[in-house]
Amino acid sequence: MLNASPAAITQSLQQMEGDLRLQLVARTPSGVTLTADGRTLLEHARLIVGQIARAHQAVDTMRGETRGRLSIAATAWVAMTFLPDAVRRFRQIMPEVQLEFFEGLLAIANPRLRDGSLDIHIGRQSPGEIASDFDFKPLFLTTLAVVARQGHPHAESRALADLLVEDWLVALDAETEGIAPYNMFKRHGLPSPRSVHFLHSLTVAVSLLQKTDMVSIFPWPLVERCAPRESLCAIPVREQLDESLVGVVTRPGQPRSAAADCFVNCLMDTIRDPASTSTPEMRRVMNSVDVLI
Known part of the structure; x- marks a missing residue:
């Protein structure tokens, strides 16, 4: 080479x-x-x-x-909803720019933002002090839900305490050592679950949830998008779960490229376009978020 x-x-x-x-x-x-x-x-x-x-x-x-490459990471529910139309708009304006896509998990996106191999992360805001490492433009505010397969023994449970005995499957954020599920239980005065497992793939999560009694935590838009199709359900616990800010995350201290600015504008135009929410499924997704732009 x-x-x-x-x-x-x-x-x-x-x-x-x-x-x-x-x-x-x-x-x-x-x-x-x-x-x-x-x-x-x-x-x-x-x-x-x-x-x-x-x-x-x-x-x-x-x-x-207009040439070059633009690297984008997108959280799963945005990738399934607004990303395709945003890409179509972008390709009409900058057809010569090569696109590269990654899963929008913090463990994947944050290191790539730091080393310059990722231009844009469309995903949730990093927790605590880590958030100060990046520029963040909020797009959505949403809450989280506990999910499991339809017919799960605790599918109708109303309390997090009922789920302490289950195997939990959550996305690992290496920078905070995956403490989010533990904090969720601690905040409600409960001990930690007996068993927490970590993942880096939505495909793996869905497969395991479908075929086992594991439970997981999804943002509500992902529940609305995936649950009916994948035979999953939201467990109706009475406790208020965390809120999650989703937005455009970029590395600070450097000018954004024209391609990056164009893509962000295409994404925001797609979110604002009434045609993007014309289907019942998309209306359910939008009802589960607060739009912040």
Whole structure:
């Protein structure tokens, strides 16, 4: 890929390590890996390379040439509802821009926002102090629901206490060590569930919920979108669960590209368009959120 021999690459690495007076790679019988110092330098290098690419895109835009790549992560319910129409609008305006999509889980989106490999995250606001690491434009406010398969033994339970014995399946946010489900029970004066498992995929979550007695936590728009189709249901617990702010998350301290600005505008136009909520399913989704734009 670099059009250079292995010996030349080794020499370049050794020269870099000598200049920095740090070991950047560890050579083992099983291969070469980055050291902790190497990983730190790589994060800065990716930011530099990404910023150079954005500078080229800005110059192309000034010439009237809209090219380049735009990387987007989208939370599941937005991906299933507003994202397709937003992409269609964007493609009509900037057909030469290549799009790259990721699942909008915090454990996936936040590291990529930091290293510059992701331009936009359409998802929930990061918790606590982590939120200050990013710029955030709110789009929706929604609440959460406990979900399980239809016919679950506790499908009609009215109290979180009834669900302490169940296996819980929740998205892992590595930066807060997945504490959200524990805090939810603590806030209502309950002990932690006996068993909490973590995931990084909605597809895995739905499959496990359908075929086991596991329970999970979904935002209400995802319940409205998925539950009838996937034979899932919301358990009607009386406790008020957390609210969740969903919006456009970007890395601070750098100008947003013309493509990123265009996509955000296309998304907001889609959300505001009455035609986007013309179906009964979309009306149910919209009834489960407060629109903040």
